[in-house]
Amino acid sequence: MRIEFRAVAKRFGGAGLPPIDLAIAPARTTVLIGPSGCGKSTCLRLMIGLLRPDSGTVLVDETPLTLENLPALRLRMGYVIQDGGLFPHLSAADNIALLARHLGWPEAQVTARQDELCELTRFPRASLDRFPSQISGGQRQRVSLMRALFLDPSLLLLDEPLGALDPIIRSDLQADLRAIFQRLRKTVILVTHDLGEAGFLGDHLVLLRDGAIVQQGTLADLVRRPEDAFVTRFVNAQRSPLESLEAG
Amino acid sequence: MRRALIPLLFLVAGCTRTGGNAPVRVGSKAFTESVILGELVTFLAQDAGGRAEHRRQLGGTQVLWNALLAGEIDVYPDYTGTIAREILGGAGSDEESLRVALAKRGVVISRPLGFSNTYAVGMKEEAAARLGIRTLSDLARHPELRFGFSSEFMDRSDGWPSLQARYHLPQQEARGLDHDLAYRGLESGTLDATDLYSTDAEIRYYHLRVLVDDLHHFPDYHAVLLARADLATRAGRAHASIRRLEGSIDEAAMIALNARAKLDRLPESVVAADFLAERLGVHADARRESFLRPLLRHTGQHLALVAVSLGAAILFAIPLGILASRRPRLGRLILAGTGIVQTIPSLALLVFMIPLLGIGAPPAIVALFLYSLLPIVRNTCTGLTDIAPSMRESAEALGLPPLARLWRVELPLASRAIVAGVKTSAVINVGTATLGALVGAGGYGQPILTGIRLDDVGLILQGAVPAAVLALAVELLFDRLERLVVPRGLRLPVSA
Numbered sequence: 001m002r003i004e005f006r007a008v009a010k011r012f013g014g015a016g017l018p019p020i021d022l023a024i025a026p027a028r029t030t031v032l033i034g035p036s037g038c039g040k041s042t043c044l045r046l047m048i049g050l051l052r053p054d055s056g057t058v059l060v061d062e063t064p065l066t067l068e069n070l071p072a073l074r075l076r077m078g079y080v081i082q083d084g085g086l087f088p089h090l091s092a093a094d095n096i097a098l099l100a101r102h103l104g105w106p107e108a109q110v111t112a113r114q115d116e117l118c119e120l121t122r123f124p125r126a127s128l129d130r131f132p133s134q135i136s137g138g139q140r141q142r143v144s145l146m147r148a149l150f151l152d153p154s155l156l157l158l159d160e161p162l163g164a165l166d167p168i169i170r171s172d173l174q175a176d177l178r179a180i181f182q183r184l185r186k187t188v189i190l191v192t193h194d195l196g197e198a199g200f201l202g203d204h205l206v207l208l209r210d211g212a213i214v215q216q217g218t219l220a221d222l223v224r225r226p227e228d229a230f231v232t233r234f235v236n237a238q239r240s241p242l243e244s245l246e247a248g
Numbered sequence: 249m250r251r252a253l254i255p256l257l258f259l260v261a262g263c264t265r266t267g268g269n270a271p272v273r274v275g276s277k278a279f280t281e282s283v284i285l286g287e288l289v290t291f292l293a294q295d296a297g298g299r300a301e302h303r304r305q306l307g308g309t310q311v312l313w314n315a316l317l318a319g320e321i322d323v324y325p326d327y328t329g330t331i332a333r334e335i336l337g338g339a340g341s342d343e344e345s346l347r348v349a350l351a352k353r354g355v356v357i358s359r360p361l362g363f364s365n366t367y368a369v370g371m372k373e374e375a376a377a378r379l380g381i382r383t384l385s386d387l388a389r390h391p392e393l394r395f396g397f398s399s400e401f402m403d404r405s406d407g408w409p410s411l412q413a414r415y416h417l418p419q420q421e422a423r424g425l426d427h428d429l430a431y432r433g434l435e436s437g438t439l440d441a442t443d444l445y446s447t448d449a450e451i452r453y454y455h456l457r458v459l460v461d462d463l464h465h466f467p468d469y470h471a472v473l474l475a476r477a478d479l480a481t482r483a484g485r486a487h488a489s490i491r492r493l494e495g496s497i498d499e500a501a502m503i504a505l506n507a508r509a510k511l512d513r514l515p516e517s518v519v520a521a522d523f524l525a526e527r528l529g530v531h532a533d534a535r536r537e538s539f540l541r542p543l544l545r546h547t548g549q550h551l552a553l554v555a556v557s558l559g560a561a562i563l564f565a566i567p568l569g570i571l572a573s574r575r576p577r578l579g580r581l582i583l584a585g586t587g588i589v590q591t592i593p594s595l596a597l598l599v600f601m602i603p604l605l606g607i608g609a610p611p612a613i614v615a616l617f618l619y620s621l622l623p624i625v626r627n628t629c630t631g632l633t634d635i636a637p638s639m640r641e642s643a644e645a646l647g648l649p650p651l652a653r654l655w656r657v658e659l660p661l662a663s664r665a666i667v668a669g670v671k672t673s674a675v676i677n678v679g680t681a682t683l684g685a686l687v688g689a690g691g692y693g694q695p696i697l698t699g700i701r702l703d704d705v706g707l708i709l710q711g712a713v714p715a716a717v718l719a720l721a722v723e724l725l726f727d728r729l730e731r732l733v734v735p736r737g738l739r740l741p742v743s744a
């Protein structure tokens with residue numbers, strides 16, 4: 001699925017997005033990266049129609065996103081919000097099958113899909129009956145991912161899926177995500193403010209600051225050929241343990 | 249909603265108005281003398297061969313009068329002074345002008361029954377003697393006296409305000425309370441004077457001095473029967489039989505009847521039957537009821553009142569709460585509206601509905617329905633608005649259409665608050681339903697009302713205890729319901 005912003009603007013008082021242009025290539029993983037409050041989540045919300053732009057157009061496969069085509073398009077998009085957004089009143093199994101059940105899938109098909117996704121995300125099948133409050137943060141992220149993938153969407157939007165996890169689980173999940181992206185070959189847009197994670201998972205990085213695009217390209221482009229001082233500062237702000245050891 | 253509700257209400261009320269040989273329906277007010285007169289009228293109507301039923305101890309004058317106009321009752325006892333002032337709004341109280349004025353409203357007035365039960369003010373004999381108070385004018389010399397008047401007397405046009413003006417009484421404070429409780433206040437010394445009916449049996453029992461109305465403030469209160477004009481044509485023999493009461497009860501007889509009921513604790517039906525056998529040679533069959541039968545009947549009535557009104561309130565208030573959460577401005581209006589309903593005094597609400605719904609269960613159910621709305625609407629609305637924005641965002645981004653979001657996500661997430669609101673309504677409803685007895689809806693309020701009237705604690709408890717038990721049972725029932733309705737995921741211990 002191809003996503004394009006044409007002079008899309010969205011203001012919240014002083015903050016928000018000034019008009020920006022952005023093209024997301026299909027079947028690749030694009031990473032939106034930037035400091036807190038730079039507008040990463042806002043971009044995702046505009047893409048899935050949770051927000052309407054003040055001006056400009058969001059194009060999905062060359063067609064402008066409208067209130068009329070939004071419901072159908074949403075079924076082809078999977079979205080994992082910043083904190084996972086699992087429904088506490090539903091078990092993991094019911095969370096991921098919610099939409100399919102609403103669409104009237106036969107139960108056998110639902111179960112088959114659940115099995116498939118447990119395998120893909122390496123989620124223990126036995127934990128499916130647990131409620132979100134009864135599983136760990138890492139597993140919650142796997143459940144959120146399964147829910148987003150349930151209808152086999154063409155576009156996957158992930159808003160800091162690994163935000164609040166400890167380094168080991170985070171690293172495991174990064175590896176799993178990369179494997180999943182490579183296996184599924186979907187259009188993925190991922191948000192993070194961790195440059196290492198962005199380089200590991202993404203084919204294409206978009207660096208934002210105060211709603212504006214500062215530079216885009218590969219990790220190598222950003223590190224080796226920074227287009228302005230902010231890029232350098234952002235790159236250098238990511239401290240590695242080895243570096244800290246040397247400094248100390 | 250409304251159209252669907254009203255037939256349902258009538259169904260529950262079990263209104264059996266079946267044309268031809270419908271029973272003669274007799275009403276009475278919620279004090280003993282009126283109930284005895286109602287029993288006398290009922291027995292006499294039955295003696296004529298037809299069926300008659302007594303809808304006893306209904307609220308007050310307005311309830312009875314409106315029920316008579318609405319055709320919910322056919323006949324009830326009242327007093328000429330009350331009719332002139334309270335019903336006709338200051339017409340002349342002589343027989344002829346009352347007859348003319350009532351005829352215009354389709355109501356026939358009987359000849360006087362033979363006694364006058366005028367309002368009066370009374371004090372304990374020894375206190376009155378000590379202070380040298382004999383007349384109402386004498387009260388002006390003792391501004392320290394504490395007055396307690398029946399609630400009706402506080403409001404009546406010939407009641408406290410005009411009495412105070414007429415006699416220039418300096419007492420600032422007059423408390424409104426139940427007539428039967430006022431006697432106890434006098435006895436315990438917390439009150440010095442109260443309003444009385446001159447035929448009250450308690451005057452002698454409590455050794456009260458009736459103060460002379462030296463300026464003739466109170467009009468005459470001759471007991472009469474008010475009947476719908478169509479009663480004479482519909483049930484001529486019963487009507488003729490009833491009229492045998494005219495001129496047959498003098499003041500001494502009425503005081504004796506009241507004393508037998510209130511002081512000797514005999515059921516009104518027995519008191520009335522004995523009187524008819526002795527004075528008119530009429531044989532009436534006064535059945536004494538066991539303890540269990542009325543308890544079962546009141547339980548059935550009470551449960552029906554609660555179940556129907558609460559059920560309707562749930563069906564109506566939850567959608568209203570949803571609407572309020574969707575449209576905040578409309579929501580404030582809805583909450584204000586249901587809030588205002590709570591401030592309407594229940595008796596006023598009941599009286600207001602008699603012309604529309606008659607007496608019995610329907611007005612009580614509608615009043616309970618209205619009182620039940622606020623907690624449910626409010627909790628539904630806050631339950632829904634308190635849902636975390638991330639939950640709404642997730643549900644919307646998932647691609648669920650609005651109705652599915654409401655049904656599959658928002659209502660389950662708000663279910664705990666909604667059930668809590670329903671629970672509050674239910675418990676309040678069980679308590680408030682006791683007021684249904686004021687308009688003849690029965691229920692546990694019936695023995696409570698009778699118990700207060702007869703100063704019979706045992707009888708009060710026969711209504712109050714089951715009502716409390718029912719409130720507890722309802723609470724337990726809804727705890728169960730909570731487990732069924734609130735999803736398990738929301739009932740897990742917080743630390744997981």
Ligand SMILES: Nc1ncnc2c1ncn2[C@@H]1O[C@H](COP(=O)(O)OP(=O)(O)OP(=O)(O)O)[C@@H](O)[C@H]1O
Pocket residue numbers: 012015016035036037038039040041042043082193
């Ligand atoms: N609904 C809203 N109302 C008002 N301001 C908002 C709203 N949503 C976002 N903003 C503002 O817009 C700016 C961009 O927000 P956004 O959530 O897109 O940032 P972000 O890059 O995702 O940040 P983070 O990394 O902290 O998640 C911020 O300044 C934020 O305060």
Ligand SMILES: [Mg+2]
Pocket residue numbers: 040041042082159
């Ligand atoms: Mg964000």
